[in-house]
Amino acid sequence: MSGVGDGRQYIAFRLGREEYAFEISTIREIFPIQDVTKVHRSPSYIEGVMNLRGRLVTVVDLRKRFKLEAREPDENSRIIVVEATDAPVGFLVDEVTEVANFADESVEAVPAYVADSIESEYVSGIAKLGERLITVIDPLKVLELSADEAEEAGGKSNGDDSGGR
Amino acid sequence: MADVDLAKYTKLFVAEAREYLRALNDAMVGLEADPSDMAKVDEMFRACHTMKGMAGMMGLEPFAETAHALEDLLNAIRRGEAEPTGKVAEAIFAGLDALEGMMDSVSQSGEVKEAKGVIDGLRDAASARRGRGGRGSRKKAAPKGDGAPKAKRGKPPAKPKVVVLKVRLARRCAFPAARAIVILKELARVANVRGSNPSEEEIDQEHAFEELEITLEPEKGFDETVPRIASMLDVDEVRVGREGDDSSKFETVDAPGRLKDKPVDTPTTQTVRVGMDKLDELLDDVSELVIARSRLIERTASQDDRELGEISAHINKLTSEIQSKVLGIRMIPLETVMGRFPRMVRDIARNQGKQVELVVDGGSIELDRTVIDLISDPIMHILRNCVDHGIETESERRRTGKRARGLIRIVASKQQDHVLIEISDDGAGIDYEAIKAKAVASGLTTRDEADSALARDLLQLLFRPGFSTRDEVSKLSGRGVGLDVVKRNVEDLGGSVMVSSSEGAGTTFSLWLPFTLAIIEAMLVSIADQVYAVAMGTISESHRFERSDVKLIRDREVVQLRGEVLPVIRMRRFFDIQEDEGSGAINALIVQSRERRAALAVDDLMGHQQIVVKSLDRRLRRTKGISGGTILGSGRIALILDVDSILER
Known part of the structure; x- marks a missing residue:
């Protein structure tokens, strides 16, 4: 899977039973789960803030962001830090499974049934690896869309994001 | 000219042009109010001229052309051919705005677009009184001046007058290389430059040099150009002499209209231009140092070691000094x-x-x-x-x-x-x-x-x-x-x-x-196992109330302190956290924000210390009740309570 070929490198990770991947160039580093300070009254998909070498970095709970069932982090949980346009942002995921090289032709456009289940704007493609289907996500797009909703939720208590788009 | 990569000077150009434009706008507002103030015209002329040179060097022709048109118009004002009021003033302001717009696009994309209409406006304003015929009488500054080709071809090659120019740049000059290239370009318009020491290639490689020596054959316009170079920003001195002359025979060129306020830069204080990002980094490091100091002092207090105590006290003092100096540098x-x-x-x-x-x-x-x-x-x-x-x-x-x-x-x-x-x-x-x-x-x-x-x-x-x-x-x-x-x-x-x-x-x-946002005195408190910081500036005192002290007024909890009735804000409730029943007594901070006062009920008070304020990213910036965070000696994060927004509800 990690063989060198024509293609790009991805970090694959798990949320529940679903597999996802970020392209590796967007990723800054990966941390085991560590102290995340809760920020009350923030948008619900934000887990809190963590100390990244003296900087306060926002951690997004990707499960909540994708409206999957909530779950307590465990020893397999990881925080994937992505360099967003304004600041680094962490994504909390259940488990990082592998670093993989997907040949460009194995990454296909988003089929309609996926476009229905999660907002298709995030999804840059579906990678087929034998039996496995891995959804390739653009983390910056996730943040862009989240920022809009955060703005709308701003001021309201608990900023419950009702996904009003 | 050699193909010199000047992109690296863009930042310098933008920073300087921004300063010049601000000065120009200021001067123009003043000039419009008092059209007879010729000193302002001179000042503006010089600023335009320098910007033109810089822009020309950067290859930003539209910028240089607009600056040139402004220069012409200012010249017309100086000669009494135009009044710096009404339409003429509008044209100048429009010109300055166009330059500002170009500068913005330079800093974003490195490119500029032409501002044709603006230049025409400036030319019209300059020639209004002279009539249409005068328009364009001063041609656009092309790299090859009118005199250049004539001199080369027309005169016999024998015995051209060869002059040597020695230009000394100010030691505080931020980018001597950029400055030197501007000067060479400027001279190339009015002279046949035979060579320079250091050479243009060496300059571009940023060889260190104290003096720029240029050997050239003067052509038309040379005599007017040299004093202008002498009065350029960052040029300390220009001397002229013949090739082969002893250095002592060189004559110093007068710098007319040299900015009078320049000598304020006394030779004892030199300045260095430093990027804001570097100062931010420095502040981050100092912030870490302040945190480490707290840990050191805490640790030292529990050790019975006199020498360690002395070292710690010394480091404490030095840290405070460095902190206040770094904060001072950031002040503008x-x-x-x-x-x-x-x-x-x-x-x-x-x-x-x-x-x-x-x-x-x-x-x-x-x-x-x-x-x-x-x-x-x-x-x-x-x-x-x-x-x-x-x-x-x-x-x-x-x-x-x-x-x-x-x-x-x-x-x-x-x-x-x-x-x-x-x-x-x-x-x-x-x-x-x-x-x-x-x-x-x-x-x-x-x-x-x-x-x-x-x-x-x-x-x-x-x-x-x-x-x-x-x-x-x-x-x-x-x-x-x-x-x-x-x-x-x-x-x-x-x-x-x-x-x-x-x-x-x-x-x-x-x-x-x-005055500053960076480091504040704060009280640390705990709420539901998390540590929070409250700026001392907002706290008037802390007080422990018994459960029986809490009364209800129209269904709202209040306490009395020396006769003053204060609303109670329970922070757990504010944050939607399960109330902790415990002993029922309340640890409260009496806080105020402008005219509002209240008792903030927290779980525990943990003492006060200096904290370094760090901002949250924009996803959290609008969060009610929180204005930022800080990192404690333990590496844990304490969020900073935003008293203003808590009292607002």
């Missing part, structure tokens, strides 16, 4: 933002056919760079409001016996740990009746409540989002486009805004701002 005077205001006020007033004078006082007060950057917009907003709605039309002012020209004052002053910026106009003041009507109409209050409300409370309504943006209120009361935004921005900085007004006599906005 208010006038760096205020510089834009006279021009802006003039433009808005003119648009509305009003006459407004802006007086600024206290511009030398220094604030942290971050604060300065963030208050510029709120102040601009308020000024716009003052001109738009505060100051009456000329005829209205005459009718009420006021001076035709309206007055806006910005006064900055130091107040203990804050800076107070007051912006006042002598306009009509705020129409309370209109506010009442609006408040009643939008269901905020009843008519009776509105009629009995204090003026102060009515004014607070202006800062409510959406309250004042409706057209009818703007028309009636003459106030308030987006004052909620002003309030928000200022509060983001940890400051506050107030407004006061008296009918017929004008309105005053007061902005209270912190």
Whole structure:
């Protein structure tokens, strides 16, 4: 899977039973789960803030962001830090499974049934690896869309994001 | 010319051009008010000329051409062929705006677009009095001047006069290489440059040099150009002599109109231009140092080691010094933002056919760079409001016996740990009746409540989002486009805004701002196993109340402290956390934000210390109750409670 070929490198990770991947160039580093300070009254998909070498970095709970069932982090949980346009942002995921090289032709456009289940704007493609289907996500797009909703939720208590788009 | 990669100088160019443009705008506003002030014309001419040279070197032709057209127009003014008022003044302002726009696009994309209309406007203004025929009499500065080809071909090659120019750059010159190339380009227009030491290639590789020596054959225009070079920014001295002459025979060239204020840079203090990012990094490191110091002192206190104690005390002292020096370096005077205001006020007033004078006082007060950057917009907003709605039309002012020209004052002053910026106009003041009507109409209050409300409370309504943006209120009361935004921005900085007004006599906005955001004294408290910090500036005292001290007034919890009734705000409840029943006693901080006071109930008080304020990213910046965070000695994060927004509910 990690063989060198024509293609790009991805970090694959798990949320529940679903597999996802970020392209590796967007990723800054990966941390085991560590102290995340809760920020009350923030948008619900934000887990809190963590100390990244003296900087306060926002951690997004990707499960909540994708409206999957909530779950307590465990020893397999990881925080994937992505360099967003304004600041680094962490994504909390259940488990990082592998670093993989997907040949460009194995990454296909988003089929309609996926476009229905999660907002298709995030999804840059579906990678087929034998039996496995891995959804390739653009983390910056996730943040862009989240920022809009955060703005709308701003001021309201608990900023419950009702996904009003 | 060799193909020199100048992209790396873009930052320098933008930074300098920005300074020149600010000075130009300022001077032009002054010149328009007093058209006879020829010193201002000279000053502007020099600034345009230098910018032209810099832009030419960077290959930014449209910028250079516009600067050149401005220069021509200024020259016409100097010769008395044009008056710096009316249409001519407009053309100059338009030219400056065009340059500003180009500079912005340079800093974003490195490219500029032509500003054809603006240049034509400038040329028309310059030639208006001379008639159309005079137009374009000074040709665009092409790299090959008129004289150059003639001299090369026309004269016999024998015995050309060869001159050597020795140019010494100021030691504080930030980019000697960039400067040297400007000079070489400038000379290439008026002379046949045979060579230089260091050579252009060496300059580009940033070889260190003390003096630039240029060997050349002068052509037409050379004699006028040399003094101009001598008066360029960062040029210390220019000497001229013949090839082969001893250095002592060289003559120093006079630098006419050299900026008089330059000698203020006394030779003992040299300045270095440092990027803001570097200062930010330095501050981050110092912040870490401050945190480490707390740990060291804590640790030392528990050890019985006299020598360790001494070392720790020394490090403590040094850290404090470094901290205050680094914070000092970040301080810049208010006038760096205020510089834009006279021009802006003039433009808005003119648009509305009003006459407004802006007086600024206290511009030398220094604030942290971050604060300065963030208050510029709120102040601009308020000024716009003052001109738009505060100051009456000329005829209205005459009718009420006021001076035709309206007055806006910005006064900055130091107040203990804050800076107070007051912006006042002598306009009509705020129409309370209109506010009442609006408040009643939008269901905020009843008519009776509105009629009995204090003026102060009515004014607070202006800062409510959406309250004042409706057209009818703007028309009636003459106030308030987006004052909620002003309030928000200022509060983001940890400051506050107030407004006061008296009918017929004008309105005053007061902005209270912190000098610096970086390091504050704070009380640490715990709420549901998390540590939070509260700025000492907002705390008046701490107090422990028994459960029986808590009374209910109209269903709200209150306590009494020396006769004062204070509302209780339970932070657990504020954050939607399960209430901790325990002993029932309440640890409270008595906090205040402007005129509001309350008792904040927290789980525990943990003592106070200096903390380094770090901002949250924009996803969390609007979170109620939290204004930022800090990192404790243990590496854990403590969020900073935003007392203003907690008391607001």
